[in-house]
Amino acid sequence: MDKNDFSQSMVTIVIPAYNEEDTVAEVVRGALFNVPNACVLVIDDGSTDNTSREAETAGANVIRHPTNKGNGACLKTALRSINGGAIAVLDADGQHDPRELPLILGQLKDYDLVVGVRTFTSQEGSPLRNLGNRILRGLASFLAERDIPDLTSGFRVFRHEVAIKFLHLYPNGYSFPSTSTLSFITAGYNVAFMPITVNSRPAHTQSKLRPFRDGFRFIMFILRIITMTNPNKIFLPVGLVMILIGIFLTIRNLILFQQFSGGVVLFLAGGINIIFFGLILDQFASLRLQERD
Secondary structure, eight states: OOTTOOSSSSEEEEEEESSOTTTHHHHHHHHHHHSTTOEEEEEEESOSSSHHHHHHHTTOEEEEESSOOOHHHHHHHHHHHOOSSEEEEOOTTSOBOGGGHHHHHHGGGTOSEEEEEOOGGGOOSOHHHHHHHHHHHHHHHHHHTSOOSOSSOOOEEEEHHHHGGGTTTOOSSTTHHHHHHHHHHHTTOOEEEEEOOBOOOOTTOOOSOOHHHHHHHHHHHHHHHHHHHOTHHHHHHHHHHHHHHHHHHHHHHHHHHSSOOHHHHHHHHHHHHHHHHHHHHHHHHHHHTSOOO
16 A cells, blocks of 8 residues: 555544534544544543543544633644544534545545535525635635635644644634644645535534624634735735825825825825835744744
C-alpha cells in the first residue's frame, strides 16, 4: 500500500461531542464500519449525560474535558493527542454520513485538507444563520483569492503534520473550521472541496449555536478573518479611496473658495494612516501564519 494512501490506514476519526448520548454511539459504529482500521477518538467536552459511556461502549477511545470548552478546544486536544497520519472530523449528532469517509479520505493522496461541502438547501438553521454563512463565504473567498464554497463545514479530513503547525491560531469555539481552512489556504497548502450529503438533525437534539449570543462573535470573527489572512485587501482600497476623496475635495475647495479646508486634511491623513495600518497588520498576519514546528 502506498504510504500516502490514508483511506485504510493511519487514520484517526475525531468526534467532538457535548451531551450527545443519543447519537454518538451510532456515529462511532458507522465510522468503524466504514473505516475498519481507523482509531475513533471521541472528545467529550464536559458532557453532563452519558456521552462518554455510550462512545466507549461503541468502540471509541474517549478523552474527557472536565468543563465545556468549545468545539475548537476539542480539536486542539485531539491534535495534541495524535502522533500523525490522517485525521477525519465528524459531528456527533449524526448529520454527517460515515459512508462518505473512505472517498473523502482517499483525496489526501493529492491534498492536505479536504472539506465536505454542504449544499445551501441542506444546511439547517435559521435564515439569519444561513445569511451569515454566505457573508463569511464571500468574504473568505475574496480575502483568500479563491472560491471557498463552504467555510464552516465540520466534516473534513486533513494531514496531522500540517494541521499541528497552526495550533497557535485555532480558537476554542466554533470558528475552528473557518480558521483552519483559511490557515491551510493562505499558507499555500493544497485544499480541496467535495460535495457531501447532510442528514437532518435529530428531532431531540438542537444546535449549540445561539444567533443573538453569537452575533457579536460573528462580527469579531469577520475582523479576525481580515486581520489574519489578507488585511491589505481591505485596508489598501479603503485608504486609497479616502486619499482620492481628499484630493478631489482639495482641488474643489481651491477652485471654488480659494482656500484649503482643514477637514479635507482629515481625509488625506486618515487614508494614509489606514494604508500604513494595513501594512503593519499584513506583517503581523505573516508572522501569525508562520509555520511552527
